[in-house]
Amino acid sequence: MIHVRIRLTADFTVVANALAQRRGSAVTVAVYILSLPSGTPVSIAALCAHFTEGEILISRALRELEAAGYLERRRERTPSGQIRTRTYFYDVPGGTPEPDPDGPPEPPGPPRPRKPSGAGQTPAVSVSVAAREEPSAALADADPEAVAVLAALRQVDPRLVLSEREAVRLAPAVTAWLAAGVAPGQITRTLTAGLPDRFLSRPAGILAFRLRETPLPAPPPPEPLDRPAVLPLRTCDGCDRAFRAPHPGHCRDCRERRTGDLLRARAAG
Numbered sequence: 001m002i003h004v005r006i007r008l009t010a011d012f013t014v015v016a017n018a019l020a021q022r023r024g025s026a027v028t029v030a031v032y033i034l035s036l037p038s039g040t041p042v043s044i045a046a047l048c049a050h051f052t053e054g055e056i057l058i059s060r061a062l063r064e065l066e067a068a069g070y071l072e073r074r075r076e077r078t079p080s081g082q083i084r085t086r087t088y089f090y091d092v093p094g095g096t097p098e099p100d101p102d103g104p105p106e107p108p109g110p111p112r113p114r115k116p117s118g119a120g121q122t123p124a125v126s127v128s129v130a131a132r133e134e135p136s137a138a139l140a141d142a143d144p145e146a147v148a149v150l151a152a153l154r155q156v157d158p159r160l161v162l163s164e165r166e167a168v169r170l171a172p173a174v175t176a177w178l179a180a181g182v183a184p185g186q187i188t189r190t191l192t193a194g195l196p197d198r199f200l201s202r203p204a205g206i207l208a209f210r211l212r213e214t215p216l217p218a219p220p221p222p223e224p225l226d227r228p229a230v231l232p233l234r235t236c237d238g239c240d241r242a243f244r245a246p247h248p249g250h251c252r253d254c255r256e257r258r259t260g261d262l263l264r265a266r267a268a269g
Contacts, residue, residue: 016091019070025053026061030070033089042087048161056151056167063140069093142167146174149184150207156192159203166204173211180216190214 013035020027032050033042047058065071072088150167153160162170177187191210199206231244238254250258 014091018092022068024061024064025057026064029058029061030065030089033071034091052155054151054154054161056147056162056164059164065089142171143175143178145178145184146171149174149178149187152184153188153191153207156188157195159195159199160192160207162204162207166202170204170207170211173208177211177216182216 013031015031015034019030029047029051032047036042044055044058044062048055051058062071066073070090070093072090074086074088075083076086077083147167150162150170153162174187178184182190191207195206231246233242234245234248235242236251236254237248238250238258241251241253243251249255
């Protein structure tokens with residue numbers, strides 16, 4: 001790989017390698033937030049309007065960034081007395097946000113790690129997010145594969161947008177389908193086929209009904225055991241005793257007796 005470098009003087013964002021080289025979709029969300037001007041709303045609804053991923057995956061990405069220290073949510077009181085949740089995004093975890101001229105001064109935070117001399121400094125991005133949009137911790141306990149199946153439904157039908165609470169409630173039923181051997185693609189087709197043109201209730205209610213009322217496929221029959229064939233019953237020609245053998249003849253005792261008589265006759269002869 002060869003870098004073709006172009007020195008940008010405008011419309012660019014500085015991203016630390018530690019953030020850019022993280023695994024997962026949280027990197028894409030982080031870079032997008034860093035590129036926004038201060039004061040831009042970054043609610044889950046706003047992020048979903050930009051990305052193709054649903055609110056479940058966006059919420060998971062925000063929680064991952066918050067756990068890593070790049071993102072922080074604070075409840076603050078504005079000069080007018082209203083309470084709002086403000087999101088701070090840090091270039092480096094542990095940085096100190098700059099004071100907001102429209103709000104109260106921030107309490108002192110831990111010192112920002114020193115950067116090498118000459119390195120560019122980008123201030124923390126301060127953006128607003130509605131308090132009701134904060135993701136819940138219950139999603140972390142749900143089956144991730146089941147959650148991924150539910151989150152992908154909106155790619156088939158854009159109306160199938162689920163809240164975190166709805167995804168957590170539906171995930172156990174999807175997990176049961178997966179455990180029964182139903183492939184994720186088949187679950188998606190079952191849940192999205194023949195939907196009405198108009199929903200009279202939340203889409204989660206329709207999905208819950210289909211997950212509950214659609215019978216699970218029968219388990220595959222057990223593989224037959226490799227047992228030896230049962231030989232037919234025969235009647236001994238010598239003693240009329242019943243025995244099993246592939247062909248008519250004598251039982252084992254009669255065969256041994258006949259063999260002994262033959263050997264004695266040869267020895268006497």
